[in-house]
Amino acid sequence: MRLKDKVILITGSGSGIGKATALLFAKEGAAVVVNDLIEEKGQETVREIRESGGQAVFVQADVTDSASVKAMTETVIGQFGRVDVLFNNAGVSGVGAIHEVDEDAWDRVIRINIRGVFLPSKHILPYMMERKQGTIINMSSCIAEIGLARRASYSATKGAVLALTKSMQVDYAPYNIRVNALLPGTILTPFVENYLRTSYDDPEQAIQSIKSRQLSGELGRPEDVAKAALFLASDESNFMMGSPLYVDGGVVFGKNA
Numbered sequence: 001m002r003l004k005d006k007v008i009l010i011t012g013s014g015s016g017i018g019k020a021t022a023l024l025f026a027k028e029g030a031a032v033v034v035n036d037l038i039e040e041k042g043q044e045t046v047r048e049i050r051e052s053g054g055q056a057v058f059v060q061a062d063v064t065d066s067a068s069v070k071a072m073t074e075t076v077i078g079q080f081g082r083v084d085v086l087f088n089n090a091g092v093s094g095v096g097a098i099h100e101v102d103e104d105a106w107d108r109v110i111r112i113n114i115r116g117v118f119l120p121s122k123h124i125l126p127y128m129m130e131r132k133q134g135t136i137i138n139m140s141s142c143i144a145e146i147g148l149a150r151r152a153s154y155s156a157t158k159g160a161v162l163a164l165t166k167s168m169q170v171d172y173a174p175y176n177i178r179v180n181a182l183l184p185g186t187i188l189t190p191f192v193e194n195y196l197r198t199s200y201d202d203p204e205q206a207i208q209s210i211k212s213r214q215l216s217g218e219l220g221r222p223e224d225v226a227k228a229a230l231f232l233a234s235d236e237s238n239f240m241m242g243s244p245l246y247v248d249g250g251v252v253f254g255k256n257a
């Protein structure tokens with residue numbers, strides 16, 4: 001029960017890493033607010049949590065839309081009175097080198113991956129500041145630290161999220177709010193399956209290419225990232241402030257170091 005009685009909002013927790021994290025956090029005693037753009041996916045996460053005896057509610061919102069995020073915040077504050085932990089997890093992938101990416105695709109990735117961190121933080125921080133208590137986890141990626149082929153828009157957003165995390169930490173440390181970033185490597189989720197389909201002809205070649213970047217012979221699982229998120233959300237990481245936490249099978253500090 002490492003998160004007993006904490007109220008935790010996870011954006012994009014209808015799938016992949018967010019979903020695995022929601023399930024784990026509920027097992028650890030948190031009241032989980034599951035957010036997603038797609039209602040059915042979020043409701044499914046809530047159903048699984050409740051089935052295993054945990055506490056969860058679903059709040060539909062588009063993290064890029066201010067009115068939607070404001071309404072979500074008011075719903076959560078109305079129901080629970082506070083948010084102890086905000087996990088800005090929702091995000092999308094973007095494939096292509098600069099000359100290959102059309103402007104609309106570029107804008108979409110930038111909007112979801114950066115504005116989607118800005119808006120939930122903007123709306124929830126005042127409540128954390130008032131209580132002088134809170135933790136924010138921002139989803140970056142190990143791509144913020146290394147060059148990977150044909151990932152221009154995505155790498156730009158995840159580098160921005162890492163820089164933003166450090167800046168946020170400085171601004172909100174006086175309010176006893178911690179802000180840290182997660183930097184996963186390749187984690188097998190619907191997001192990556194889609195990326196593999198659009199980037200490679202042969203799925204086996206794709207898996208081998210990903211493994212060749214790592215020190216680990218295994219691909220990452222959503223649960224691997226969920227466990228790192230649990231550490232950042234819990235009081236066990238009290239002395240971590242503005243830090244990147246790598247969960248990447250040795251990509252950043254391994255062969256590419």
Ligand SMILES: NC(=O)c1ccc[n+]([C@@H]2O[C@H](COP(=O)([O-])OP(=O)(O)OC[C@H]3O[C@@H](n4cnc5c(N)ncnc54)[C@H](O)[C@@H]3O)[C@@H](O)[C@H]2O)c1
Nearest residue numbers: 012015016017037062063089090091141184186187189191
């Ligand atoms: N899977 C990886 O290898 C990997 C690696 C590093 C970082 N990440 C990051 O982890 C996060 C989660 O990735 P995942 O692999 O679990 O993806 P996923 O596609 O499985 O899940 C993402 C969820 O976010 C939701 N979402 C998308 N846009 C939204 C919006 N505007 N408002 C609310 N919800 C929205 C989607 O509906 C989906 O349920 C992303 O930020 C991603 O960039 C993933």
